Amino acid sequence: MTAFVDIDDVTLIYKGANGGVHALDRFSVSIRKGEFAAVVGPSGCGKSSLMKLVTGLLPPDFGKIAIEGTTVHGPVKMAGMAFQNPNLLPWRKVIDNVLLPLEIVQPHRSRFRKEKERYRAEAEALLATVGLAGFGDRFPWELSGGMQQRVSLCRALIHQPALLMLDEPFAALDAFTREELWCVLRDLWQKIGFTVILVTHDLREATFLADKIHMMSARPGRLVLTKEVPFPRPRPIEVCFEPAFTDIVHELRAKIGEVRKG
Amino acid sequence: MTAFVDIDDVTLIYKGANGGVHALDRFSVSIRKGEFAAVVGPSGCGKSSLMKLVTGLLPPDFGKIAIEGTTVHGPVKMAGMAFQNPNLLPWRKVIDNVLLPLEIVQPHRSRFRKEKERYRAEAEALLATVGLAGFGDRFPWELSGGMQQRVSLCRALIHQPALLMLDEPFAALDAFTREELWCVLRDLWQKIGFTVILVTHDLREATFLADKIHMMSARPGRLVLTKEVPFPRPRPIEVCFEPAFTDIVHELRAKIGEVRKG
Amino acid sequence: DTDVKFALDWKFEGPSAPYFVAIDKGYYKAEGLNVTVDTGPGSVAGIARVAAGTYPLGFFDINSLVKFRDQNPDKAVKAIMMVYDKPPFAIATTTKTGIAKPKDLEGKVLGAPAADGAFAQWKAFVKENAIDDSKVKIENIGFPVREPMLADGKVDAITGFSFSMYFNLLQRNLKPEDIKVMLMSDYGLVLYGNAIMVNPDFAKANPKVVEGFVRATLKGVQDTIKDPESAIKSVMKRNETADEKTELARLKMALRDNFVTPWVKENGLGGVDMTRLAKSIDQIGITYDFKVKPKAEDVFTSEFLPPAADRKL
Amino acid sequence: MNTHTIERLSPWLFTIAMFLIWEVICRGFRVDPFILPAPSQIFVAMAQYWWPLAKNSFVTLWTTLAGFALAVVFGIVLGIVVGWSRTIYRGLYPVMIGFNSVPKVAVVPILVIWFGIGEIPAILTAFLISFFPIVVNVATGLSTIEPELEDVLRALGAKKLDIMLKIGIPRTQPYLFGSLKVAITLAFVGTVVSETIAANAGLGFLMVQAGSNFQMPLVFAGLLLLAAEGIIMYAIFAYVESYFVGWAFRSSMSAGG
Amino acid sequence: MNTHTIERLSPWLFTIAMFLIWEVICRGFRVDPFILPAPSQIFVAMAQYWWPLAKNSFVTLWTTLAGFALAVVFGIVLGIVVGWSRTIYRGLYPVMIGFNSVPKVAVVPILVIWFGIGEIPAILTAFLISFFPIVVNVATGLSTIEPELEDVLRALGAKKLDIMLKIGIPRTQPYLFGSLKVAITLAFVGTVVSETIAANAGLGFLMVQAGSNFQMPLVFAGLLLLAAEGIIMYAIFAYVESYFVGWAFRSSMSAGG
Numbered sequence A, B: 001m002t003a004f005v006d007i008d009d010v011t012l013i014y015k016g017a018n019g020g021v022h023a024l025d026r027f028s029v030s031i032r033k034g035e036f037a038a039v040v041g042p043s044g045c046g047k048s049s050l051m052k053l054v055t056g057l058l059p060p061d062f063g064k065i066a067i068e069g070t071t072v073h074g075p076v077k078m079a080g081m082a083f084q085n086p087n088l089l090p091w092r093k094v095i096d097n098v099l100l101p102l103e104i105v106q107p108h109r110s111r112f113r114k115e116k117e118r119y120r121a122e123a124e125a126l127l128a129t130v131g132l133a134g135f136g137d138r139f140p141w142e143l144s145g146g147m148q149q150r151v152s153l154c155r156a157l158i159h160q161p162a163l164l165m166l167d168e169p170f171a172a173l174d175a176f177t178r179e180e181l182w183c184v185l186r187d188l189w190q191k192i193g194f195t196v197i198l199v200t201h202d203l204r205e206a207t208f209l210a211d212k213i214h215m216m217s218a219r220p221g222r223l224v225l226t227k228e229v230p231f232p233r234p235r236p237i238e239v240c241f242e243p244a245f246t247d248i249v250h251e252l253r254a255k256i257g258e259v260r261k262g
Numbered sequence C: 001d002t003d004v005k006f007a008l009d010w011k012f013e014g015p016s017a018p019y020f021v022a023i024d025k026g027y028y029k030a031e032g033l034n035v036t037v038d039t040g041p042g043s044v045a046g047i048a049r050v051a052a053g054t055y056p057l058g059f060f061d062i063n064s065l066v067k068f069r070d071q072n073p074d075k076a077v078k079a080i081m082m083v084y085d086k087p088p089f090a091i092a093t094t095t096k097t098g099i100a101k102p103k104d105l106e107g108k109v110l111g112a113p114a115a116d117g118a119f120a121q122w123k124a125f126v127k128e129n130a131i132d133d134s135k136v137k138i139e140n141i142g143f144p145v146r147e148p149m150l151a152d153g154k155v156d157a158i159t160g161f162s163f164s165m166y167f168n169l170l171q172r173n174l175k176p177e178d179i180k181v182m183l184m185s186d187y188g189l190v191l192y193g194n195a196i197m198v199n200p201d202f203a204k205a206n207p208k209v210v211e212g213f214v215r216a217t218l219k220g221v222q223d224t225i226k227d228p229e230s231a232i233k234s235v236m237k238r239n240e241t242a243d244e245k246t247e248l249a250r251l252k253m254a255l256r257d258n259f260v261t262p263w264v265k266e267n268g269l270g271g272v273d274m275t276r277l278a279k280s281i282d283q284i285g286i287t288y289d290f291k292v293k294p295k296a297e298d299v300f301t302s303e304f305l306p307p308a309a310d311r312k313l
Numbered sequence D, E: 001m002n003t004h005t006i007e008r009l010s011p012w013l014f015t016i017a018m019f020l021i022w023e024v025i026c027r028g029f030r031v032d033p034f035i036l037p038a039p040s041q042i043f044v045a046m047a048q049y050w051w052p053l054a055k056n057s058f059v060t061l062w063t064t065l066a067g068f069a070l071a072v073v074f075g076i077v078l079g080i081v082v083g084w085s086r087t088i089y090r091g092l093y094p095v096m097i098g099f100n101s102v103p104k105v106a107v108v109p110i111l112v113i114w115f116g117i118g119e120i121p122a123i124l125t126a127f128l129i130s131f132f133p134i135v136v137n138v139a140t141g142l143s144t145i146e147p148e149l150e151d152v153l154r155a156l157g158a159k160k161l162d163i164m165l166k167i168g169i170p171r172t173q174p175y176l177f178g179s180l181k182v183a184i185t186l187a188f189v190g191t192v193v194s195e196t197i198a199a200n201a202g203l204g205f206l207m208v209q210a211g212s213n214f215q216m217p218l219v220f221a222g223l224l225l226l227a228a229e230g231i232i233m234y235a236i237f238a239y240v241e242s243y244f245v246g247w248a249f250r251s252s253m254s255a256g257g
């Protein structure tokens, strides 16, 4: 089977007034359609940059990125992205922030006016699944950090994109809310079958959710390891307490420790 | 000994166009001088609001807050605060962002012009301790999320405030960088002896660093538990692997789980 | 009826009475014309409007027309009826400055708006009166500040239209006996004043209309001269903010100084003495460098005037 | 009297204070009424000539509003165009600056020749004089979009125009409203300038006529009415603004809300 | 020719294109030269009268710059004051709007009486006409400070003035520069208006004189020089701006940088 997302020997160098930053170095990964991939690595290694490369927000300096066989030149249309910062638009209410993709992406765009009510209901329902029922009519700056992050997650999901890019989507959440949302995400993925790339610092999160975990070295980010997660699907949350799970987490942890020093 | 920070029966209600939000409810905690206090609780329970109350950025609706015996009316001057968002000023280079408090807070303010070189060197050194050596001359938006958060931490520390308020300062960092910074913070605290209030979702972080852990209920935030951490000082990082440590973490975890549902 | 738009050089004031009289008494109507009168921003911009055809007919300074014709020889705008046989160009001063005759201006400060039609004749005035103009300090002061600066003594004399300056100074609480207005025509200037002008294309296409307009206007002038008191009513109807007493006095002053000169009493209204006109063009040459000096025939034609008998007072 | 009341009353207090100071200066320094009439004299003239003033004010108001409406539409569109392309920005800006450095009095005669005297040159002058501040603020707003917010839309495959309309314009709204305040004052100036040169009605016409008769209190009555019309328009904007851009005035220091 | 070259050349291309179109319109429609002279005629006049034009341009330039400098200082200070207090904001804004709705021609006579004719009224007129856009954008910038950024300074115990200077002004810089571009054009207009009424030098003086002799090409030569001076000032700002506010033009759509 051919790759859905094919990152092929990609190098990225940021130019800056004070010298360039070599962010990614000959990074290659390929992701199957419907796969749940996780990317882990030390802070500043180029994970967020990788996300921007895949969605076409940035062009690579070398190498190429292809989605469904077509090389990416400029922003792709099938992706939903939750950025590391919530980046909510302060002049829009929470619900309008969540609805934003529907105003842009076809076929919703042309229907949006007519079926506004239905879309609103959908958005409210989605907000409710992340524990934000009743917050739709507030402005983003009336929400706590973790709540904003959840809104941003809803915005990435609302149009059911074929490719879901999540950049540390649960970083600002407490352990329980986080685990709840793991399950929400797991169920959605199971139901709809989109392809997911998840950046995270939480190794348990990566291990619980992902099919494959890709580990990056410190800047410039190189691929140092790809770990297949063997647990069968659907995975209940209890899998986290199995020894095999803890072993994987510890193995990854040890590896990162190595990589950081090296 | 009297409390350094005395939060006495504080209630906070945000007024909004769509009804008020009851953020804190009769919350009381008192913190000794030189104490390291941690606050944990579910997302949206009012932790960030509590930080703003203590530094006087917000006035409570009921109850009162006193620092060193004086009731807080308006922003206090002795605090250093790292907000949940890095909130770096985009028109200032990283180093100038770090230097900002010195341009405001006395006695540095009046010395700033004259001793600019010395202060710059200090700031560079501080940046180096958080792993950002050489990034001083870049702009904040040239940094990754985790790097920005570290800059924000430096900004809170640079003027060696008597009261250090940290709102999830390590949320965007990978496990190793995080643990490294735990140690940096621990050593600084040990050396200078300021009072710290740390908001975090990471129970291991709270247990490793804090003298006391205060747990809040879901919104409206109430105090549900105060847990004294018994490990002696100075604590080596290895303390995290002791069974007693894990027990405390599990105990807290179980309690949060209860609280969230209730 | 033929619609005819007629442009004045300035606002609706006492001296614009003749046209309104002609309207109100139906003289234009009798010629089959439906005349509308518009205010204007001064002769310079106004002549351009007639030349461009925005207005077929207008009432402007013939001396400006001479310059316009010099700059635009192919635009054959012509005056067809002289109204101010003597121009209102004047120098005003107050008695306390001690200026009694033009020569006294030496050593004094003269305030003059750069765009002023009277100031445009300054050099001719200087020459005719043998003034040493290196001894006169000239300040460019705009219309709004002209009279106030004279009244405040910031300048010793000002140039402008006699019937504007005089009444503006009166308004500034100067007494009539304190104001001295020297009409340049009384001191050697042979220039003509304002005349009715026509767009050449319009004149060619509608000679009857132009003739009718002139005829009716002449009747308006005659009536105004006979009965200024009732003529002023026609102005007041159209300028709600004016003061009737002032406007009447202004009209009477214009009639005395500009409309009804000895030459007009003798030869009738509307016409010109072509030799004097030619001389006046020479006089303009003192103040202005001609490219190709227009001839008297280039700026005035009597072809639309009714016979002299109809133009008698 | 609490802060809120003071705030509500402050426009009136400032206005009254200004008139009082003006009156006192005029009387104290015996300022010549032909230079600067005292407010009391102006109000007398206003009462005396209320009808011509009212009539002409109305003409000025509607021509200004027509010109201003044109300026808003054109200014926003041009702002978007200028914000769109660096080439257009760099090419058009100097030309616009040059055009705006020229007093519009110079343009009115050209308009008069083409459109005759009356309302059309006034409307066009109001338009020509007032669109530039709008263009500048819209273009600035568009070119300072935070790339972080921009990326949110780009990641959805949004077109440039989408980004401009969904992010550029909303986030620059406070400045857009600011520029409208500047633009409306300029529009009034433009109308009046045109009316003084080429009109048979309007406050500009009335003021020149009064000025040429040296009825300075009446001239100043016209000026005050002009100011009043500007303020009324401002009040309307302020109302609309508070509705649209409340989100921007969150700061504790915000004076806008 | 790559994009960069096109960008660099675009101001020239646009200017040349404009002159060409102008020339073609004048010739094609046989526009009367006393209405709108063709550029070729204007350049002839410019060559012929280069010395008076140069001399008077210089006078206009320096008086404008003096007035503009006043306006910048005063505008920023007043912007801060207005941004400071809601009471002042609400009280002063209407008065300022009213004042700015009034054509400055009406103010010049007052200035002339108090300061005599010459440069001072010109400087003051330039100042009076141009400070308002600066005030508006500074005040808007201050009142839309994000509370999150404000809190960073408040948490340090910073005074309001600190917050204004360290956050308010820097973050509104792009708009401040925008307002300077609007203000400089107004300053030129102000100077010229004052010069036409009361000066013995300057482009305004020269243009009235030329106008009263029907030398329209010379009048337009003056207008073109005025435009050129405006553009030179703009070029200077654009340079300073790119140095100061590069941070704001990070967007891929940015036309400013």
Ligand SMILES: Nc1ncnc2c1ncn2[C@@H]1O[C@H](COP(=O)(O)OP(=O)(O)OP(=O)(O)O)[C@@H](O)[C@H]1O
Pocket (backbone or CB within 6 Å): A014, A015, A016, A021, A022, A023, A042, A043, A044, A045, A046, A047, A048, A049, A050, A084, A219, B141, B142, B143, B144, B145, B146, B147, B172, B173, B174
């Ligand atoms: N816009 C930019 N301009 C210049 N350099 C940049 C830019 N964005 C990121 N970088 C640099 O690229 C490197 C990788 O950044 P990136 O944001 O991809 O890291 P990350 O892996 O997401 O880190 P974190 O976990 O802290 O979010 C960093 O060293 C950063 O300094």
Ligand SMILES: Nc1ncnc2c1ncn2[C@@H]1O[C@H](COP(=O)(O)OP(=O)(O)OP(=O)(O)O)[C@@H](O)[C@H]1O
Pocket (backbone or CB within 6 Å): A141, A142, A143, A144, A145, A146, A147, A172, A173, A174, B014, B015, B016, B021, B022, B023, B042, B043, B044, B045, B046, B047, B048, B049, B050, B084, B219
């Ligand atoms: N400016 C505001 N206006 C109105 N409501 C607010 C505002 N800030 C916070 N709130 C509300 O107050 C509650 C507590 O917010 P707070 O930011 O203190 O939560 P938190 O404990 O820090 O959460 P998190 O862990 O997600 O950061 C939330 O429900 C939020 O909606």
Ligand SMILES: [Mg+2]
Pocket (backbone or CB within 6 Å): A047, A048, A049, A084, A167, B144, B145, B146
């Ligand atoms: Mg990142």
Ligand SMILES: [Mg+2]
Pocket (backbone or CB within 6 Å): A144, A145, A146, B047, B048, B049, B084, B167
């Ligand atoms: Mg928080």
